[in-house]
Amino acid sequence: MKTRLSLLAAAAGLFCAGAVGAIAQEAPPVKGGALNMIAQPEPPMLMVGLNTQGPTLYVGGQIYQSLLTYGTDLKPLPSLAKSWVVSDDGLTYTFTLQDNVKWHDGKPFSADDVVFTADKFLREAHPRWRLIATTYVDSITSPAPNQVVFKLKKPFSAFLHAFELSSFPIIPKHLYDGTDYRTNPANQTPIGTGPFKLKEWKRGSYIHLVRNEDYWKPGKPYLDELYFRIIPDSASRAVAFEKGTVDVLRGGDVEGFEVRRLIKLPEVENTTSGWENYAPLVFMQMNQRSMPFSDKRVRQAIMHAIDREFIVKNVFFGLGKVATGPFASTTLYYTPDVPAYPFDLPKAKKILADAGIKPADYTIRLMPLPYGAAWDRMSEYVKQQIEQLGFKVVIQGVDAGGWSQKLADFDFDLTFNFTYQYGDPALGVARHYLSNNIIKGTPYGNNQNYVNPKVDELFGLAAGAVSKDVAAKAYTEAQKIIVDEVALGWLYEMQNVTINRKKVKNLVRTGIGLNESMDEVWISK
The missing domain is CATH 3.10.105.10 (Dipeptide-binding Protein; Domain 3)
Structure with missing residues (x-):
């Protein structure tokens, strides 16, 4: 009984420690620096449209984006769509897109990319979107370069929640239209609209992303680089965090008994927030x-x-x-x-x-x-x-x-x-x-x-x-x-616990947690 109670108490301590540090911000954001994380296990690919395993979403979430994201209260928030309107009968959804968005290769992003993604790519490659599109969607059109209209066959109460990153990653039409999606060479050099671009993937060692200088949010991202370290052994991952080699541990990166130990380290905080939209x-x-x-x-x-x-x-x-x-x-x-x-x-x-x-x-x-x-x-x-x-x-x-x-x-x-x-x-x-x-x-x-x-x-x-x-x-x-x-x-x-050094600010901001674009994350000096 003592062991059982101590485990439950430790877990309760984790959860109570939760939401505090993730939203604290003592000073104006500082630009620059590198954030070190762990991709566990090493993802098979970074192309979120073809693979939605956790590690792919974690890394790919910095490369690809969707129309919307979702708060910890599960309410929709803008991403590549800056606004949206739903008709009174619940059958027409009109999204207005952000201005001046470019793909990582410099090509302009437009409503054509969204229509291609929804009506072609994801219909073929994505099991959840295929089910939604086949059952509920009547048409997808772009009456203007910055506008996309979804018309439904019948009401679907969950439709506005279907545009989270892993459910609806937007794919560049100019690279995928007319190709075999699964064998397209672009899968190895992913091109998105996100705040970071792939620079290098050294298999078995690290994935290195760098700042997207043409990112559509002026002045962001704050960070210059992201490293996702590949460390196969759980004990070694714990040591890497303890020694400062990595700054963030995601749920599942280390064993539960290590979580209890690491959250007690100085200048470390933890939260269970960021999983509200997923509830795994x-x-x-x-x-x-x-x-x-x-x-x-x-x-x-x-x-x-x-x-x-x-x-x-x-x-x-x-x-x-x-x-x-x-x-x-x-x-x-x-x-x-x-x-x-x-x-x-x-x-x-x-x-x-x-x-x-x-x-x-x-x-x-x-x-x-x-x-x-x-x-x-x-x-x-x-x-x-x-x-x-x-x-x-x-x-x-x-x-x-x-x-x-x-x-x-x-x-x-x-x-x-x-x-x-x-x-x-x-x-x-x-x-x-x-x-x-x-x-x-x-x-x-x-x-x-x-x-x-x-x-x-x-x-x-x-x-x-x-x-x-x-x-x-x-x-x-x-x-x-x-x-x-x-x-x-x-x-x-x-119950997933995110652990990070206190110098890492704004890490968990929405209901999709560490899969969220880290364009507002910064490191204090």
């Missing part, structure tokens, strides 16, 4: 295309076989909360009124026995999420628990790029994932359960092959509802069905 939730994906996972009773048994409290407290050192289902408890339309799966090995074994399922007949390939030692430990624990049911489990390790590819190709039995909820379940949650989002080649849709027409109907009803009461009723019913059928194996809601 960790789950298991069990491929339902064949046995054993095509039988929901197997999925139910596995949920009972895993002690999720143990995972949160002992693998991730209290930095999280056990999940009850597909919606994070901090997000819209969450309900706790769903079937529960308490840790109960005898019950798990009985479920399998009553179903006549012989676990020894099956070998399960478990593919860890390649994001560090904690995820490896969780894989070992889950393997151990599933083997107690009688299944044979083989761990198949891959790097970040390989994991994404195998998930996209449906070449897995069991893996882990955490995905972002994007402020509204119609954007971040529904994509994992809608049967029309089972699309080979994209890693962040319904990759487990869950199909239930009633759930499709309920998500559609909720997304198009004008009344919040109607949406809430539909989402509540959907959650109950999904949890009963264990469409995914929900584990826990992540």
Whole structure:
């Protein structure tokens, strides 16, 4: 009990320390200097339109931008769109773009780039936008060089929340139109509108970005350079921060026990702010295309076989909360009124026995999420628990790029994932359960092959509802069905801590945190 209480107290201390330092600003901004961070693991690419893994967003967020960003209150804020108007019937969205924006290669940015991005590039390459565009968007036009108009087929209450960086990164038409997007050489030399440009990527060592001198915000960015260091070992990352080699640690950069130690260092502050728009939730994906996972009773048994409290407290050192289902408890339309799966090995074994399922007949390939030692430990624990049911489990390790590819190709039995909820379940949650989002080649849709027409109907009803009461009723019913059928194996809601030296100012300013353009970040002398 003492260990449990100390872990929870440490976590509570982190969270209370939270929001203070991130917004403090004692003096006018100072121009110049380099900010050192960590890209963990090393991203497979920086082209956000083709890869939305966390490390890609972290680095790519300084290169690419979207029409909007979002505050910690989840309200939309200007980015490449300086203003927007929504028609009374909720079917027409008109965005007016910022003036004098250029791509990093000097070409002018215009509404044509936005239309190309929305109507061509992302329709093909982006699972979330494809789903939105196919289901709701009737037309995308540019009546003027600085204006884009989206007309919808039917109301979509979440539409104004669909323009965050990873959901809608704007792509240069002049480099991608008419090409094979995935093999385009520009993927290796990304060109965006953001405050920083790629100068050098020394694989296995660092990614170096430099100030965009033609940035559309006058006088910004304040910093001259950003370095994203590649440091594979978690202990070495902690040492690098302690010695001053790096200035910022992002959630997941170091182990939970290191977080507790590092936040106590002098001239260091921490915050849990900056994740409001994402609310990441960790789950298991069990491929339902064949046995054993095509039988929901197997999925139910596995949920009972895993002690999720143990995972949160002992693998991730209290930095999280056990999940009850597909919606994070901090997000819209969450309900706790769903079937529960308490840790109960005898019950798990009985479920399998009553179903006549012989676990020894099956070998399960478990593919860890390649994001560090904690995820490896969780894989070992889950393997151990599933083997107690009688299944044979083989761990198949891959790097970040390989994991994404195998998930996209449906070449897995069991893996882990955490995905972002994007402020509204119609954007971040529904994509994992809608049967029309089972699309080979994209890693962040319904990759487990869950199909239930009633759930499709309920998500559609909720997304198009004008009344919040109607949406809430539909989402509540959907959650109950999904949890009963264990469409995914929900584990826990992540709690991420950003740690930085106090000399780094304005680091976390919005609900997308460190993925936000760092054009207002500066370093005090």
